[in-house]
Amino acid sequence: MSKQKLTIIQTFRAERRITVEVDAADHESAIEEFQSGSADVPAFDDPRWKTEWNLQGEDYE
DSSP, X not given: OOOOOOOEXXXXXXXXXXXXXXXXXXXXXXXHHHHHTSSOOOOTTOTTOEXXXXXXXXXXX
């Protein structure tokens, strides 16, 4: 028997969530402010972001 090299490839899906307060007439208007760019999305490194990682698949070569 001999040693064999094996590559393990894992594919993940990451989902980030943050809850912010927006001054708007209603919920739909608040969403529209973000979609139009008139409200700023919090910075990438804002500590309020929560990240969840889910393994989508694993392959071997």
